[in-house]
Amino acid sequence: GENVEQHPSTLSVQEGDSAVIKCTYSDSASNYFPWYKQELGKGPQLIIDIRSNVGEKKDQRIAVTLNKTAKHFSLHITETQPEDSAVYFCAAIGGTSYGKLTFGQGTILTVHP
Amino acid sequence: DGGITQSPKYLFRKEGQNVTLSCEQNLNHDAMYWYRQDPGQGLRLIYYSQIVNDFQKGDIAEGYSVSREKKESFPLTVTSAQKNPTAFYLCASSPLAGGVKNTEAFFGQGTRLTVV
Numbered sequence: 001g002e003n004v005e006q007h008p009s010t011l012s013v014q015e016g017d018s019a020v021i022k023c024t025y026s027d028s029a030s031n032y033f034p035w036y037k038q039e040l041g042k043g044p045q046l047i048i049d050i051r052s053n054v055g056e057k058k059d060q061r062i063a064v065t066l067n068k069t070a071k072h073f074s075l076h077i078t079e080t081q082p083e084d085s086a087v088y089f090c091a092a093i094g095g096t097s098y099g100k101l102t103f104g105q106g107t108i109l110t111v112h113p
Numbered sequence: 114d115g116g117i118t119q120s121p122k123y124l125f126r127k128e129g130q131n132v133t134l135s136c137e138q139n140l141n142h143d144a145m146y147w148y149r150q151d152p153g154q155g156l157r158l159i160y161y162s163q164i165v166n167d168f169q170k171g172d173i174a175e176g177y178s179v180s181r182e183k184k185e186s187f188p189l190t191v192t193s194a195q196k197n198p199t200a201f202y203l204c205a206s207s208p209l210a211g212g213v214k215n216t217e218a219f220f221g222q223g224t225r226l227t228v229v
């Protein structure tokens with residue numbers, strides 16, 4: 001089955017700096033890669049996603065890049081703000097895993113004012 | 114408002130008891146999922162259902178059971194056979210129709226289960 005590795009496990013930045021979180025996946029047939037933000041005591045919320053036919057996608061301060069050859073994808077947050085502090089999860093859906101997400105281990109992002 | 118509702122938010126269980134966690138969605142989604150979250154770990158799939166009256170085991174199904182009698186509802190029972198049930202449980206749903214194979218999963222707010 002699919003396996004997703006996420007790094008780093010914790011990330012601390014100053015307000016205004018950029019933050020980058022990286023994930024690798026194992027199933028070359030995977031075709032959907034969402035990123036979720038989870039605040040304390042709440043369920044994850046989708047912040048951006050990318051499909052395997054696209055190399056990059058941007059939505060205001062966040063962007064995701066996908067390298068299918070290397071089987072890795074990354075989340076980029078620019079001009080970070082304290083409210084960006086949360087746990088971020090990457091995920092992937094394998095080629096034979098119709099709708100089932102495999103998650104990375106999560107990154108605790110802390111943005112210091 | 115459309116969404117996924119999990120209840121209760123907090124649940125305490127004595128050892129040896131079965132407990133049932135509720136998950137209801139009004140998004141008309143075909144698929145529903147149960148994940149378990151432990152501190153410092155990602156979400157792990159317990160069970161999933163793609164259609165009413167059908168469900169499949171995920172990666173950590175032992176000690177859990179589910180039912181899918183209605184499209185809107187996917188309750189999870191944590192049985193006494195689950196040796197370490199204390200965790201945060203998350204329910205999700207996603208649409209599978211419309212020709213798009215994999216789409217966004219929407220999550221509920223979770224149930225925190227503690228064994229006392």
